[in-house]
Amino acid sequence: MIDAKREQVVENAVILIDGNLIKQVGQNLSVPKNATVIDLSGFTVLPGLIDGHTHVLLQGDITEEDYAEQILKESIPYRTLRATVACKTALMNGFTTIRDVETEGAMYADVDLKKAINNGIIDGPRMFVATRSINTTGHYLLRNSGYAWELHMPKGVQEITGADEARRAVREQLSYGADWIKIYADRSYYQIADGSFRSIPNFTAEEINAIGDETRVSRKKLAAHAVTRDGIIYAINAGASSIEHGFAMDNECIDLMVKKGVYWCPTIYVNVWVAEGRAAAGNPINKAFNDLLPVVFNKAHKAGVKICFGTDAGGFAWTENQAKEFSYMVKWGMTPMQAIKSATLVAAEMLDQTGKIGEVSPGAFADLIAVKEDPLKNISALEQVAFVMKNGKVYKRP
Numbered sequence: 001m002i003d004a005k006r007e008q009v010v011e012n013a014v015i016l017i018d019g020n021l022i023k024q025v026g027q028n029l030s031v032p033k034n035a036t037v038i039d040l041s042g043f044t045v046l047p048g049l050i051d052g053h054t055h056v057l058l059q060g061d062i063t064e065e066d067y068a069e070q071i072l073k074e075s076i077p078y079r080t081l082r083a084t085v086a087c088k089t090a091l092m093n094g095f096t097t098i099r100d101v102e103t104e105g106a107m108y109a110d111v112d113l114k115k116a117i118n119n120g121i122i123d124g125p126r127m128f129v130a131t132r133s134i135n136t137t138g139h140y141l142l143r144n145s146g147y148a149w150e151l152h153m154p155k156g157v158q159e160i161t162g163a164d165e166a167r168r169a170v171r172e173q174l175s176y177g178a179d180w181i182k183i184y185a186d187r188s189y190y191q192i193a194d195g196s197f198r199s200i201p202n203f204t205a206e207e208i209n210a211i212g213d214e215t216r217v218s219r220k221k222l223a224a225h226a227v228t229r230d231g232i233i234y235a236i237n238a239g240a241s242s243i244e245h246g247f248a249m250d251n252e253c254i255d256l257m258v259k260k261g262v263y264w265c266p267t268i269y270v271n272v273w274v275a276e277g278r279a280a281a282g283n284p285i286n287k288a289f290n291d292l293l294p295v296v297f298n299k300a301h302k303a304g305v306k307i308c309f310g311t312d313a314g315g316f317a318w319t320e321n322q323a324k325e326f327s328y329m330v331k332w333g334m335t336p337m338q339a340i341k342s343a344t345l346v347a348a349e350m351l352d353q354t355g356k357i358g359e360v361s362p363g364a365f366a367d368l369i370a371v372k373e374d375p376l377k378n379i380s381a382l383e384q385v386a387f388v389m390k391n392g393k394v395y396k397r398p
Contacts, residue, residue: 001360010026015045020391021365021392044372051090051097051343052350054090054313056314067104070104072142088122091125096357097125097351098127103131111129128351130223134159137161139202142155158172163204163207170214182225184225185224197288212239224243233256240262242308245265246296247266247296254305257300268293268328268329269325271289271290273316275290297328297333308346309329309339309347310347326343340376344358345359365392366389366391370387
């Protein structure tokens with residue numbers, strides 16, 4: 001058993017589970033006579049994994065046309081039905097908890113999915129949801145470019161203009177069940193003469209500060225899609241607890257994140273997945289980010305940024321295994337143990353769930369997975385999860 005909390009491997013571990021909670025963990029424990037015994041002695045056992053950045057209501061979108069196909073041609077009920085498959089896929093991949101950071105135009109369907117999972121209607125991970133996300137008017141898909149101006153296109157976000165509308169959006173989303181608030185902090189990424197990247201901030205200071213203040217007052221957390229310093233620093237100063245993507249962050253961003261304890265979800269694999277297709281469609285920026293990201297990741301990791309495992313699954317097709325993210329993290333500077341901690345202890349801390357998820361400890365939820373190979377020797381072993389237990393219930397077994 002990999003004990004990420006103590007950074008050690010426990011041989012011949014015994015885990016006693018009572019209901020949906022772990023009761024006792026150790027070696028040579030006395031097993032109650034009436035206990036059901038699950039023998040995983042030929043496997044490596046870990047806590048259930050946590051994906052800090054998913055979109056179960058999306059099915060992959062390399063281009064704006066791919067996105068439009070889903071938003072314009074699939075009803076919200078149809079997208080929700082497809083999302084039930086994505087939820088089960090995440091669980092079968094070993095991710096017993098996810099933070100789903102917006103529905104991309106499917107309104108509050110993520111709240112319904114979370115409810116259905118909690119009520120045992122469908123199989124899926126424990127969910128923390130961000131509902132609709134927030135951006136300013138005209139700054140998110142679907143844009144009217146390419147469509148007749150008379151048409152009012154559906155939007156993947158809740159659009160606001162002004163601080164009052166910003167506060168209203170936060171309050172509305174929380175009233176419908178949002179666990180997190182998410183914003184799109186920047187757009188229109190470009191490279192300048194010195195080789196660094198910049199972007200256009202989406203919010204005025206009054207707007208973004210109103211969102212941050214309303215989120216904080218409501219005792220919730222703010223996640224910010226931000227790629228360059230123009231969005232990252234702005235969002236952190238407004239109170240963002242996590243930065244999503246951050247492909248082109250600079251040293252000042254890294255220093256500020258360390259100082260303020262802000263989490264980073266790098267979402268590496270989605271950028272790899274979309275880069276070639278977007279370049280072929282005339283937008284090569286993701287290929288440039290692919291070249292930059294190994295350096296940025298290594299630098300942020302060495303500086304002590306809290307890196308939370310997050311994949312952006314849904315941004316890439318759910319037929320791709322989320323655990324592919326691990327190999328990039330290890331290749332770019334993390335040890336396998338550190339990569340595992342990013343998807344367990346660090347992610348649990350970001351979600352304010354320390355002691356409940358992401359660890360095999362007494363009192364924690366009985367979320368366990370098992371793999372045949374030792375992921376400390378071969379991190380890609382986490383792409384072949386053989387056993388999944390969530391909340392004391394077995395969903396997958398060898």
